[in-house]
Amino acid sequence: MPYKVFVDGQAGSTGLKIFEYLSKRSDIEFLRIDSAKRKDAEERRKFLNDADIVFLCLPDAAAKEATELVKNEKTKIINTSTAFRTDKDWVYGLPELKNQRELLQSASRVSVPGCHATGFILTIKPLIEAGILPKDYPVTCYSVTGYSGAGKSGIEEYENSALMAERKLHVPRHYALQHKHKHIPEMLMYSGLSFEPLFTPIKANYAQGIAMSVPLVSRMLSKNASAKDVHDVLSAYFEAERFVHVMPYDSDAYLDEGCFMISECNNTNRMEIFVFGQEGNVNIMSRYDNLGKGASGAAVQNMNIMLGWDEGNSLVN
Template identity: 80%
Template sequence: MKYKVYVDGQEGTTGLKIFEYLSKRSDIEVLKIDSHKRKNPEERSKFLNEADIVFLCLPDSAAKESIALVKSEKTKIINTSSVFRTDKNWEYGLPELKNQRELIRNSSRVSVPGCHATGFILTIRPLVEAGIIQKDYPITCYSVTGYSGAGRSGIEEYENAALVAARNLHVPRHYALQENHKHIPEMLFYSGLQFEPLFTPIKANYAQGLAMTVPLISRYLPKRASAKDVHEVLARYFESERFVNVMPFDSEAYLDEGQFMISECNNTNRLEIFVFGHNDKINIISRYDNLGKGASGAAVQNMNLMLGIDEGDSLVN
């Protein structure tokens, strides 16, 4: 049996990457709209209602417009924008959270997590549930990501040598400094925390790969948990997961002369969690591909679950 799949927003970064995944599949028929008609409501409606699975790879407002066009009860929708991530009518597409996998399997509306939110939630939620972190702990975190996370405009900017030189783009840049990053609502909603984290994203001049870092101070934790305690909780939580791996404690062997390598999970759907610590200082770092587990790979993983087939089909671990 072939499933019909339509990517609404097929010319953007996420949509193109989804096409790349689906091109390997013999069980998928990709429906392709004429590029000149991709903004025509009648033409879009035809494709949206013909498909078994629709990927929405659109800005928030356009995603809402597409939803209004879907009338078919058989059409299942996977949204990659931020607009429905905290909507109770949509399931959050992070299967590695406890009990979430079954909810995704049985859903017709799934929202793919934001790239920064993915590593943060998978790091924090297990620790809150285990009582290692209290719900009102003042969490700070920062994320270093490649420029592909900024979409087509960001890619064009960073791959233009003249612009890189003129704007000094070879130097990493902090952004969203007013604490208004669009991933913060879901980071709060699904982490189990009572208050928003203080989140600083940093964009750097390399294409892809993301590292989310969460520092903790054990003397402010309710159980004065050590780095080793944190590692044990995370390792136990994800011990049976295919795509989330908790690396050996204090993993010096995985460093390059003591330096962390961000892009080692590129072109995979794998997310690796590291725990480092000294005295009462703890550093948790998750690394993954912002285009893989942080976007398109996660979208395909959710599609597989919703279709009732092998979760890892066409994905690289």
Template identity: 80%
Template sequence: MKYKVFVDGKDGTTGLKLFEYLSRLSDIEILRIDPGKRKDPEERSKFLNAADIAFLCLPDSAAKEAVSLVKNEKTKIINASTAFRTDKNWAFGLPELKNQRELIRTASRVSVPGCHATGLILTVRPLIEAGILQKDYPVTCYSVTGYTGAGKSGIEEYENPELAAAKNLHVPRHYALHLNHKHLPEMQLYSGLLYEPLFTPIKANYAQGIAMSVPLISRSLPKNYSAKDVHEVLATYFESERFVRVMPFDSEAYLDEGHFLITECNNTNRLEIFVFGQNDKINIISRYDNLGKGASGAAIQNMNLMLGFDEGNGLAC
């Protein structure tokens, strides 16, 4: 049996990557809308209601419109936009969280986490559940990400040599400096924090790959936990997971003369967590592909669960 899949918004980075994944799957039939009618609500409605799974790779307002067009109760929706990520009527598509996999399997509406949120939640939530990190801890975090995370316009900007030179895009750029990044609500809700983290994203001149860093000070924790204590909790939490790996505590062998390699998980659905530290200083870094586990790979992982496939169907570890 082939399942019918429609990607609404296939021209963005997430949509294009989804098509790449889906085209490899023999048990999937991709429904293709006429490019000239892709913004026609009536035509979109036909395709949305004909699909077993509909992926929404759209701005928030367009994603909400797409949901309103679905009248067929059999159509399951996987949303890749910010819309609905904190809506309790939608399952949050991060299977590696405790009890989340079963919610996704039985859901008809699933929201894929934001790329930055994925790394933060997977490092903080297990520590809160274990009692190592208190819910009111003033979490700070920062990420370094490739420019594909900025979408189609960002890619065009960075890959235009004249524009890149004029805007000095060869150097990293901090952004969201008003501390209102759109991933903050889901970061707080699904990590279990009482307050939003102080988050600073940094965009750099390379295509894809993300590193999310979460520093902790052990003297501010409930007990004087060490970096090794943190590592052991994370390693136990994810020990049976296929796509989330906690790397050895002595991780010098994975560095390049002391430098962290951000892009080692590119073109996979893998997320790797590292814990570094000494004395009362701890630094947790997760690395993954912002187009893989941070977007389209996670969407496919959720689809596999919702359709009863093997979770890794079509995905590289």
């Protein structure tokens, strides 16, 4: 018998991508709410409680409201918003972290990581666990992302030619400059750092693909660790992972005339980590699809783990 799946927030970019991933599955039955009733609390209550798996692709307040409408112990919830990412009653949906996959296997409430947080945490956590990166290191990082990361409104804004010209959206735009980006709490909580990173996100005029960059200074690392040491730790940590790949240390062949290509992992659930550096400076860069491993792909990966299915079912590596 197929599992019943309900996507609450089915018209948004994350919800639509989940439908795309799962549309050809014979072991899933989608429950589709009438678009005219998608904000009707009683109608949503019926769908939420009838489903085996619920994906919440909603703003924070609406996600919290939806969770309160679930009145049974059968329905498993996968939330894609910020609402529960630092809530200890929810399992953080980043299976590549040590011991996290086991928690997901028995979870009924899972929170999908933020797109920026995904690359940051998977870069930092292994280094702290290996004793190379001190917990009190003053970490800075920046991330460049396609405009689809801003959701449906962001997509409409960037794909409107009049707004593009009026607001000069053709050039990259730094944002969250007051250090209040919504991903920072989870970046701190799950990286193992003692203090918040200084994070600068940048939105640019292309649809999808994200690159997270974390620069480090060797003399401030434990044991004066080199870029090669950093690479070795990350390679060992992710050696057995299907979707996270540490690229060869000599990575010039993967550059385009010396330039990093952000969108090479688009339309996959793959994340690639690069370590560059010499003479005491290290730059760790990860690239992945902000709609894939950074959102909908991660949600489907978590669902597969929760239901005991093959982790890569419906996903492209």
